Amino acid sequence: MKKFLFLILTAVFILGACGGFQIGDSESSNSSEEDNASGDTEGSDAEGSNGEKVTLDFWSFWGSEQRRPVIDKIIEDFNSSQDEIEVQHTYVPWGDIWTKNLAAIAAGDPPDVIINDINTVKLRAQEGQMEPITEFVDSDVESRFYDQMTEATMYEDEMYALPFNTDTQILFYNKDLFEEAGLDPEDPPSTWAEAEEYAAQLDVEEGGSYERIGFYPLIGSGTDVWMMNALGENYISPDGDVKIDTEPVHDTFNWILEQKNKYGENTITSINSQFENAQQDPFMAGNIGMMVQNANYYVQLRDFGQDMDFGVAPLPEKEEGNGHTSWGGGFVAEIPKGAKDPEASYKFIEFLTNHDSQLYWAENNFDLVAHEEAGSSAAESDEFSEAGQEVYSLMVENMDNTLLTPQPLVAPDFASTVNPTFESIISGNTTVEAGLEKAQSDLERIVENNR
């Protein structure tokens, strides 16, 4: 009896184990077959004119209460606009989507369209992770977008993606505090020197510690943005020209450190960590007079700012005439390598980035879209309040000043190499001279190696 039980148990275990693998295996192979031949297998119940309907799997990380309905509505519009392609939306969380995509491409069963980061398009194109779309794109489509966005999707004269949305950094300032300090609330600072001057008037110091700080460049923004602001370009060019150990960058760090020394380490850390932990927003609480932030920050002000009176402006420039250079990122819609029907996929991403879809996205998410004209229409949209229109208009205008920073292919991990050195300069563990020299040579070595 005991023996019998033994055998049964063992058998169950083995079956369980094998079964587990088999189910997993057959499922994945089935689905890829289905994908590859979806035209045939699903043709029977499709309503298409020629009896065939392609089903596209679209991956995005837009799962939030706010974004999901908007993208789903755009997909619905696309599906009902024609009868050959049916797009299905798969939400994949932000932390997983790109690693999953990579694994899916390697396994030969990728999604048909995916939303991905704009600044790494060239790298993915180089690594063979995407299908080029040049053959499908006509000049009408190509000219829809801001030039720097289109440029970011090009690799070796081929276009690899269509830009979807972007963002830009702008200056936010508290008008009530301006008035209180005797400053003109309609006249935000336009140079670094002015920003410093205004800040001194906005500061509230009590017993050696600051109750309110007028302006500190690294609140809401980073050293890289200010370096670009001073240089008018990224500190590493697309082909690996490094401009870190230069006068404008030296000036940038000295300028930031000057103000850091004024406010003191503790004040700054305390304010930055409040942002980080999202317990309380120091700008809304009136503890900060001005700060540079991603323009999308407006949505938080709108929803939680309790009607605070704020203004927006481009970033102050280093000196008059140097340029109000700002920085932005963004996302593209692209076709992963090995997608079953790139032409059908392209039709969908073309629809995603057309005027109406982009305007709908802009109006409902208050997000700066890649479609230049749709952006301009959104800036006048009745969906926004007066303040909303003002911010959106500035976002659109600020694209003239906004740099994207496509990862240079000769140093894809440039940031992780130099950022710690920049941090170390700001925290006072390294001098500006030694730090910038080190960052410059570290980066040059990587560029040299990768060439």
Added chain:
Amino acid sequence: MNKKKENLYGYIFILPWIIGFLGLTLGPLLFSLVGSFTNYNVTSRMDFVGFANYKEMFMYDDLFWTSLYNTLYFVAFSVPLTTIAAILISTLMNQDIPGMRVFRTIYYLPAILSGVGVYLLWMQLLDPSTGLINQFLAIFGIDGPNWLFDSEWAKPSLIMMKLWSAGGSMLLYLAAMQGVSKTLYEAAIMDGATRVQMFFRITLPMVTPIIFFDIVTSTIGSFQIFQEAYVMSADNAGAPENSLLFYNLYMWIKAFNVFDMGYAMAMSWILFIIVLILTIINFKFARRWVHYEGD
């Protein structure tokens, strides 16, 4: 039942594991060994490059050394501290006083809470200005450090956080302590031994197999620290000043951010060798201090 048959049943019982190991672990393991000698990028490239990855790692890549240093630092402090903490807590939890079950539950709770939720909780606790820890320190007039925002305090912060979950191994120690024969203590009391003497001469030697097990597993576990740094460093890449750039985090960045999978595979083999050597050393030394009953 003869010996042969018994062995056969044994193998049949572990068959599911063997199948899993051969199919799901050994294959990828060998693949990564091969891949570590290539410039594999997952999608389009896999050319043999000899020892180039290993050469780059040891001779040029400062970040590799930074990440190795950070990880060793973490292991060197976190393993002994959590082991000592777990033994101390389990000694306390082994006392016979009313309400002990409640305390045991409370101390064990952190072990079942895990992952990102806990890290977010600790980020709030460690907040330099509004966090409870610095507010508590302020009561005594201590101006608390900036914890996760200070490159000198970031690693100690994580080690402290790890201490909190000592309750998991506490359970093992507690079980071992409860298994220590009462007769040993009775004999010791008759000989006039103090409680401290009994702890060091009876309790501790009797639980050394568990201490050994705990040290081996937690060393391996600590080398694999990733999530904490990924979630808790401000830029998800080891900030401030790379003080939280642990080995696995750097490996992940190499593999999935810049698609240098071959390099990441080489890194994983170096980590494997380091952990293997440490574990062998652990086993060698174990003979000197681990006491197995019946030996």
